[in-house]
Amino acid sequence: MLTYIENLSVTEAENVKKTIQDLLKQTCILQVKCDPVTLIQRDNPRYQVCMNHREFLSDYLAVLGCDLIHDTQDNIFRITGEGVLTEKLNLLTTKLMLLLKVIYRDKIMGEGLNATVTTLAEIRRYGVETNLISEKILSSQLHESLSLLKRHQMIELPSAIGNLEDNSPIYLYSTINILCPTAEINVLVKEYAGETDDSQQRLSEEEYTTETKEDTDEENIY
Secondary structure (H helix, E strand, C coil), X not given: CHHHHHCXXXXXXXXXXXXXXXXXXXXXXXXXXXCCCCCCEEECHHHHHHHHCHXXXXXXXXXXXXXXXXXXXXXXXXXXXXXXXXXXXXXXXXXXXXXXXXXXXXXXXXXXXXXXXXXXXXXXXXXXXXXXXXXXXCHHHHXXXXXXXXXXXCEECCCCHHHCCCCCCEEECCCCCCCCCHXXXXXXXXXXXXXXXXXXXXXXXXXXXXXXXHHHHHHHHC
């Protein structure tokens, strides 16, 4: 592996190292990234590095317990395996992520090229309308959540998070990669299955009550 790096130019070797760092930090490399200043989409040079040095990157990451996957449908390189750094999202970050996906979906259906941009003011409005975020959010909490979303390439910000204003444009990426362990999925399925059973039972009881009432009414009429 060292021989492979040594045979590359200084610039290319540095690009390979930075690409490995980005993969380990962000878990994926997008083919197209948004320029935070102009909000114009441009080819991501890290993606081309993955294409050019895919075999070497796969071997290197395998030593760290990671597998390099090329997702041709979403045009991303991503890593999986035991060596991948897992990060749990807090409640606020999860709510923001859900709101961003709702905003993206609504806009892509009606605003075309403008679908990929939102603002803090719009996120707050969606939060109130969906009842996901109705309480006041501390600046420190918001900055922490936005920083995490940016690091994992869910959004792109035009400035430092501390300088972000209500109407500052926030670029939305269409791809979000989340790992949910099977054990946690099973817990969620069991929880919601219980709620579904309770709902169906309540519905059956309501239908039975309605039918009984109708029968009683008919008896009273006759």
